[in-house]
Amino acid sequence: MAQFAEIREQGPLPSVQVTDAFTGEDLRFRALTRYSDVVEVSRRPLDFCSGKGSTAIADLQTDAMEFFGSFIVMDDPRHSRQRNIVARSFTPRALQGVLDSVERICSEVIDGFCENGEADLVEVLSQPFPLLVICDMMGIPRSEFPTVLRDTNIILGAGDPDMLGGRDDVMGALLEAGFELAGLMNELAEERRKNPTDDLTSALVHNDLGEDMLAPSELAPFFILLAVAGNDTTRTAISHGMNLLAEYEAQRKTWQADLERLTPGAVEEIVRMASPVVFMRRTTTRPVELAGEHLDEGERLVMFYGAANRDPRVFPDPEHFDIRREPNNHVGFGGPGPHFCLGAHLARREVSVAFRHLLTRLPDIEVTGPPVPLQSLGIPLVGGIKHLPVRFSPTKALAGRR
Ligand code: HEM
Incomplete structure (x- = not known):
């Protein structure tokens, strides 16, 4: 973040060059680190498009990118x-x-480790919880959960050898993971066409009101988007949040003393500080002016959310974690515009529930070692935490008592 602070003060749109980890190609882009520029670019999709790529700095083949x-x-x-x-x-x-269902799933997940006294919080909570929510929402059977977990870990964590399970052909692993998820989704869609239930997949394949529907070929990519966008992001927010509480003990005490009232603000502050999505890209569709500079058509703009969320012009004392920060109009879920996070409401609920349950059921939970970051090839899309060791007084699972 210190580097971003330096870049931010150099000028609004510094030109940066990086080498693409896959192709070895040199890529040039404008780095957006100021809050006002991220907001401006997000709300002008006609000038700054996503269709040339938003989740990678390199230009990818359209078919693969949309898949x-x-x-x-x-x-x-x-x-x-x-x-x-x-x-x-x-x-x-x-x-x-x-x-x-978020409350129920969180209870169930915490039941799974609360009697142990210590754990890797990522493995036992941050990782399974958001993905279980998405799988239940889509109607993916629990038996397929390990497959979905492995595949989504490969898609967003391909730069980390631990996520590849010993494979060294990153591209092959990525494609295989994508095809496996698509196969799973297509099979489920077929089943729900015949036997609808009340899950999201059934809603997407049945159309009682004559409304427009996703084509069968559009369904699997949407599932991949949900399984990736709605999973690693929330996972990262929960892990970072726990780590922030370890660092800011007074904030934690304040929050824990008034969970009901302070949770909404604390969750916003966790998302601001964690900024789980590191960047999104846009491309200029024509020559335009931005922040007093001229940009040619086809220039890549990379919006760094963590930097924008620490812009001192907008956030006083930006490096300080303050659960009562007000106002806190961060851009962790994206800037205002057509691509603003579709799952923000659900994500807020998940992070709130995770911390309310943790701080109530395991009130003395503490971090016992440094977080282990996910390794990445180049600039990661999501800045994940791979392991976070914690300790707490063991407590009985609730399931048996209900
Ligand atoms: C703390 C958790 C989350 C964070 C920080 C986050 C952040 C973001 C960001 C930055 C964008 C891109 C905005 C842009 O391109 O302008 C986005 C888009 C999106 N997010 Fe999230 N997200 C989170 C959780 C979720 C969840 C739980 C879901 C769904 C289950 C979800 C679904 C989506 C979808 C579908 C999009 C694409 C929207 C579009 O292009 O129209 N996200 N999110």
């Missing part, structure tokens, strides 16, 4: 058409069942 990215790498009208179809299932009302 892994779905509508996060599209522009209107394709973006809004697909987003609007799935957004019907993401309104607070449509999500109510899922939001309720």
